[in-house]
Each structure stands twice: as C-alpha cells, then as structure tokens.
Amino acid sequence: MAAVVFTVDATTATGHPALSSEEIADAAAAHPDVLIPFGSVDPHGGAASVRRIRSLVDAHGVRGFKFHPSLQGFTPNDPAFYPLYEAITEAGVPALFHTGQTGIGAGLPGGRGIKLRLSDPMLLDDVAADFPELTVVLAHPSVPWQDAAISMATHKANxxxxxxxxxxxxxxxxxxxxxxxxxxxxxxxxxxxxxLTADRWIADFATLEIKDEVRPLIMKDNAVRMLGLG
Incomplete structure (x- = not known):
C-alpha cells in the first residue's frame, strides 16, 4: 500500500502557520516506494504562492497539490486564484480539492466560522472546464452535493x-x-x-456490492494511471 501525504496551508484564513510542505516532501523522499508527497500553498499568497508551487515541484519532488476551500477561506472558481492552477497545470501534477462536509469545526458554534458552501464541488466545474489539462480530484464523497460530483466526473475527462x-x-x-x-x-x-484507518475503510468496502473486476480499479489501478505511476 502507498500513501499520499500532505498538510493544508490555511495560514491567512486561520492565523496559524502551516506545517512545512517542504519538510513533508523531503521526509517522504526517503521512502519513495510508499510515500507520495503533495504540497499545499496558501491560496491568498499571490505571486509568492505561485513561485512556491514551482519550487515544491522542481526542488522537492511534490507530485500534486491539496486545497481545502472551506478551511482556507477561498472561492476556488474565482479567477484571482487561476495563476495557482496555471502553475500546477504547467507542472503536470494533479490538484486535489476537499469537497462537501468537513469534520473540522463540526459541532462548534458557527462551525468555527468555516463555510461549507466553499466546498461545493460545482465551483470546481469552472476550474476543470477552464483548465482541461489540469487533473482535478474531488476529495471525499461530496455530501450533500454527491450528484454534482458524479455529474462532473462523468462529464469531464480530467x-x-x-x-x-x-x-x-x-x-x-x-x-x-x-x-x-x-x-x-x-x-x-x-x-x-x-x-479513518485504511484497515477499517478496506473492511467496510469489502461489504459493498462492487463487481470483482472493478475492485482493483478502485483500490489501485485508477490511482496509478491518474498519478502517472505506471
């Protein structure tokens, strides 16, 4: 089993400095057979975040980028953030976006100020359409917008x-x-x-009525193709 490892840089939105994507990537490089590092940049960082994307790929071997619109406090289809996607597209790596409900802030007054609407996957339809060469991954079942996510993944090859x-x-x-x-x-x-541990996920997945020929696609083959590992 291999793992994608990353942090989320929400420095501007939360006021808390992020863990270092550079350190995560460099540590993952010691175990390249099992660890696949993704980077994260503060979307509000402007040109500095664009430069950091390039550095993370070129100098630290990052294989993709993680965004959490609700936690990072940004509307992902705002053209102001398109330079980030341009840099990621040029680097030839995927962009992984949190979608749907989040456990962060759940049960707290005001949900800790985190706005779920920013993680509506339909906001990313604009991104996927405007950047057809960018691989966009919708992270998690997109509750309560599952139908929108299915529609997007069916409609757009990327x-x-x-x-x-x-x-x-x-x-x-x-x-x-x-x-x-x-x-x-x-x-x-x-x-x-x-x-959620991998063991629990796999055990629960085994109870679903998934066709035998589909299981290896979901468990490995699709990710190998998407990440260009084959």
Whole structure:
C-alpha cells in the first residue's frame, strides 16, 4: 500500500502557520516506494504562492497539490486564484480539492466560522472546464452535493473522485452505483488516515456490492494511471 501525504496551508484564513510542505516532501523522499508527497500553498499568497508551487515541484519532488476551500477561506472558481492552477497545470501534477462536509469545526458554534458552501464541488466545474489539462480530484464523497460530483466526473475527462474520509458503509447509494459502472475508472481509494484507518475503510468496502473486476480499479489501478505511476 502507498500513501499520499500532505498538510493544508490555511495560514491567512486561520492565523496559524502551516506545517512545512517542504519538510513533508523531503521526509517522504526517503521512502519513495510508499510515500507520495503533495504540497499545499496558501491560496491568498499571490505571486509568492505561485513561485512556491514551482519550487515544491522542481526542488522537492511534490507530485500534486491539496486545497481545502472551506478551511482556507477561498472561492476556488474565482479567477484571482487561476495563476495557482496555471502553475500546477504547467507542472503536470494533479490538484486535489476537499469537497462537501468537513469534520473540522463540526459541532462548534458557527462551525468555527468555516463555510461549507466553499466546498461545493460545482465551483470546481469552472476550474476543470477552464483548465482541461489540469487533473482535478474531488476529495471525499461530496455530501450533500454527491450528484454534482458524479455529474462532473462523468462529464469531464480530467475530473476524478476519491473515496476517502467516509466509511464505505455510509456512501450515498448513487455513488456506489456510479463507482460500480460509469465511473469505474474515475474513483480512487483513500482512507483519510488518521481520521479513518485504511484497515477499517478496506473492511467496510469489502461489504459493498462492487463487481470483482472493478475492485482493483478502485483500490489501485485508477490511482496509478491518474498519478502517472505506471
């Protein structure tokens, strides 16, 4: 089993300095057979964040970038952030976006100020359309916007869905149907460790009625193709 490892740089939105994507990538380089480093930049960082994207790829071997619009406090289809996607597209690596509900701030007054609407996957339809060469991964079942995510992944060749963050036994029925049929080559295994362990995810996934020929696509083959590891 291999793992994608990353942090989320939400320095501007939260006021807390982020963990170092450079340190994460450099540590992952010691175990390249099992660790795949993704980077994160503060979307509000302007030209400095664009330069950092290039540095993370060129100098630190980052294989993709993670965004969390709700936590980072930005509207992902605002053209002001398009220079970030231009740099990622030029680097030839994917962009992974948190979508749907988040456990961060859940149950707190005002949800700790985190706005769920910023993680509506339909906002990323603009990004996927305007950057057809950019691989866009919609992280997690996009509750409560699952149908929108399925529609996007069906419509656009450059859009994928990862299945992390939720136990498979709680997957919306339409997601299971799509993963088993029209999106069999567009959905990706992920656990969201340490929130959800890989062992639990795999055990719960085994209970779903997924076709035998589809399981290896979801568990490995689709990710290998999407990440260019083959």
């Amino acid at each position: 859009v994928y869905i990862d299945l992390s963050g939720w136990s498979p036994k709680y997957f919306p029925p339409q997601l299971v149907r799509a993963a088993n049929s029209m999106l069999r080559r567009k959905v990706l295994f992920g656990s969201d460790f340490p929130v």
